[in-house]
Ligand SMILES: Nc1ncnc2c1ncn2[C@@H]1O[C@H](COP(=O)(O)OP(=O)(O)OP(=O)(O)O)[C@@H](O)[C@H]1O
């Protein structure tokens with residue numbers, strides 16, 4: 001695969017969408033050939049699976065079903081959207097990836113790292129991102145920015161204790177996955193954007 005693959009991670013409201021929008025503007029202005037995509041989603045089937053996962057009415061969903069749906073959406077998205085773009089030499093930028101599954105389902109839900117790694121083997125082995133940007137801010141601070149959790153989003157409705165666990169899960173991934181780089185995002189959107197650009201340059205993702 002000729003292109004580079006980078007992903008953004010962080011708790012709800014950490015600023016992923018904001019930073020992807022600013023990065024998109026930056027790359028467009030410089031003529032970089034890239035695609036911006038998201039998980040779960042990024043292909044028709046995966047967007048359908050996203051609706052099932054996030055639907056606030058699906059309160060009976062067991063943890064394993066949730067983890068497998070994320071993995072199913074992921075592999076479809078990888079094969080249908082990500083791989084063709086990488087083969088064409090594009091830079092692929094994705095909002096969330098397998099590290100979300102490790103932090104949310106593996107750690108916070110308690111399914112364990114091994115289970116998540118097992119059901120995401122292809123993603124981890126064949127589509128290992130060149131860089132993962134971790135927007136490092138606690139969920140308490142991040143939710144303040146969003147003015148609280150989205151009432152229609154099943155994951156956001158899980159309460160602050162769950163999201164604190166997700167944050168702890170992310171922190172535990174750092175020594176295990178050296179391609180995850182935490183960046184301070186406690187400042188303004190523009191300051192964080194500059195931190196993102198510096199990181200992408202330092203890691204030779206962009207010139
Ligand atoms: N550095 C910042 N300072 C202040 N507010 C910010 C900052 N970055 C983002 N925000 C605001 O915080 C809110 C959440 O940001 P955003 O939607 O980008 O987060 P997200 O990580 O994509 O959230 P989600 O997980 O829900 O998709 C938005 O209202 C956004 O404008």
Ligand SMILES: [Mg+2]
Pocket residue numbers: 016017018
């Ligand atoms: Mg977002």
